[in-house]
Amino acid sequence: MLQTKRTIDTPLLINFPAGSAPKEIGKRLGNLFAKGKHNGKTLGYAETFTWNGALKYAEAAKDNELLLPLKTGFESFFTTDKNFLPVMDHVDRNMFGSLPLTLYLITKDERYREMGKPYADSQWEVPEDASISAKSWAEKGYSWQTRLWIDDMYMITIIQMHAYRATGDMKYVERAAKEMAMYLDELQRLNGLFYHAPDVPYFWGRGNGWMAAGMAEVLRFLPESSPYYSRIIQGFQTMMASLKKYQTEEGMWRQLVDKPDCWIETSGSAMFAYAFIMGVKYGWLPVKEYGEAARRAWLGMVTYINPDGKVREVCVGTNKKNDMQYYYDRRRNTGDYHGQASYLWCTVALLEE
Template sequence: MRKLFLSLLAMISFQFLFAQQNSLTQFPQGSAPNNVGKRLAYHFVDGRHELYAGRYIHYAEVCTWNGALDYAVKTRDQKLIKLLQDKFEPLFTREKPLLPPMNHVDYNMFGSIALKLYQVTKDERYKKMGLAYADTQWEVPEDAKPDEKAWADKGYSWQTRLWIDDMYMITVVQIQAYKVTGDHKYIDRAAKEMVLYLDELQRPNGLFYHAPDVPYYWARGAGWMAVGMPDLLLELPKDHKDRPRIMQGYLTMMKSLKEHQRPNGMWNQLIDEADFWPETSGTGMFTYAFIIGVQQGWLDAAEYAPAARKAWMTMVSYIDERNNVTEVCTGTGKKNDKQYYHDRPRNAGDLHGQAPYLWCAAALLGK
C-alpha cells in the first residue's frame, strides 16, 4: 500500500511539473510566441529609424533590432534575417552619419546588434564595428572628465554613471563581444559593473529607485536591471567569482516582482502603486526575466511559470491592429514627483515596448 501511495505521489508530482513546464510552451494561436514575434519583427523591418534628435540611431531601435534578430534565428526565418541585414547595410555607406558616436553608454550599446549580426553572417565588417563600440566603452578618451577617469582607474567603464539603464546598455555589448571573441575581459567587465550597480542601487526589497534622489520604483527603469541580470548569468561561467552576487541580486528582485504583479498579470507604471496604470514595456521586461529564470531552473517553475504565462497572455492583448504595442511609457527622466510618473504620456508602437515583447517571444521559443 505504501509503495502504491508513493508511486501515485511521484506520478502526480511529475504531471504537475510537466503542466508547469507546458504553461510556457503551449499557447492559443493568437498568443503563440511564433505568431506574435513574426507580427512584431516584420513590423520593425518596415519601420523608419528612430533617432536621437534626428541624428543617431536610438538605443530603443537597437533593442528592437536585437529582439527581431533573436526571433528570426530561433525560427530559422531566413527571409527575416536577410531583411534585417538589408536594414543595416546602408549604415556602412550612405547612412553612416547615423552611427552613434562612441562616447556615451546609450550610444556604445549600438555595437551589440553589429556583433549579433556577425554571429549570424560571419561578415567581418560587423565584427570590426561591434568590437570598436565594446572596446571604446573602456578606453578613456583624452578629454574625459575627472569623474570619468576616476571610474576607469577603479577598473570600471569611464561611462559609468550609476543609472539603472546602464545594466542593459553596458552588459549587452560586452556580452556579445565575449560571445564573438571568447575573450574573458569582456564578460569580466560586465560582471564587475553589475556588482557595482547592485551594491550601489538595489534596495533591500530587491527593487531599484529610479535614482538615489527619486524614491520611486519606475517599471521600465527597473526592467533594464531585470533583463540585464539573466542575460549576463546566461553567459557568465559557472565558477566566475561574481556569479553568486549577481544571482543573489536577480533572485531577490524576482521575488519582489512576483509579489507586486497585478491580478491580471501586468505590472504598473510604478511597480508598488496599485492605482497606477498597467505599463507594457516594464511588464515585458519582467516577464522575460521570469521566462529565462524558469527555463534555466533558477526560479521555481510551479510559482513563476504560471506568472510568466499570465503576463504574456495579457501582454498580447495590448497589441493593436497595426502590430503596435500600446500603453508604452514615453522616455522618462527622473523627477522626485509621484504625479509626474502617473501623468507620463503613453505611446503606441514605441520601440521601448516593441523590444521586450520580441525578447519574450524569442525566449518562449526555447533553445
C-alpha cells in the same frame, strides 16, 4: 570557448492558445519593424534593441523571409549612412554595437564584428577629455560611462555580452559582472527593487525592467566560479520574488511597480516577463512557481497588442527626476520601440532551446 548553460523545457512556456503563440506574435512585430526601420538617421537605443529583437526572433524561428530585409536594411551603415553611426561617448549610444554584433553572430560576416567590437572596447577606454567623475570610475575598474542610473545595466551589459559571444574573450563578461555587482550594491533596496538613481527613490517600471533583463543577460554567460556570481544571482532572485508579489491579476506590472493606483505599463512588464522566462529556462528560479507567473505575464501582454501589431501603454523615454508625480504623468505611446523591443525579446526567450 563560450560558456553555455543548459535550458529547461516546461509545457507552461510552450503550449499557448491560438493568437498568442510566440511565433505568431514575433512574426507580426518583426514584420512591422522590417517595414518601418531606419532610414537615413542615427539609431536611438530603443530602435536598436527592436532591430536586435527582430533579428533574434527571425533566427530563432528560422524565418529567412524576415531575416533578409533586416540584414539588407543595415547595409547602408557601411556606405551612404556611415556618418550616422553613433559616437562612442555614452551608454545610450555605445549599445548600438550590439546590433552589428547580433548580425555577426547570425551571419559570421567579419564586417559586422569589426564595426561592433569597438563599441564594447571603448566603454573601458577613457578619453582624454573625460570628466573627473568618469576617470574616477575607470580607476576603480568600472566603465568610464558609469552614471548609476538603472538603465545602464542593460545598455552596458548587452554590448559587453555580445562582444563576448563574438570573440569568446571572458574579459567582457567579467567586467560587465563587476559593474553589475556594484550597481546592485548601490541601487537595490531591501524589497529587491531598484531606485531609478541614488537621488530618485522611486521604483520606476521600465528602469527596473532594464535591470532585470540585464541581470538575465549576464547570468547566461557568467561562470558560477566568478567572484560576482553569488551577488548577481542573489540580487536577481530577490528582485524576481518582489516582482511576483507586485504582479497584477492579469499578469502585468505598473509604471511605478509598488503603487497600486499607478497605470499598467507594457514595456517594463515585458522586461519582467523576459527575466521570468529566462530564470525558469536556465534554472535560476523554481520552474512551476515562476513558469506560471511568466505564462500569465505573456498572456496578459498580448492583449495590449493592437491589430496592426503596435503595443500600447508604453511609457515614453524617461530621464530620472526626484518627483513621484513626474512618473505618474509620463505620456503613454502606442508602437513605441521601447515596447516593441521588449515584446520581441520575450518571443525569442520562449522560442530558444
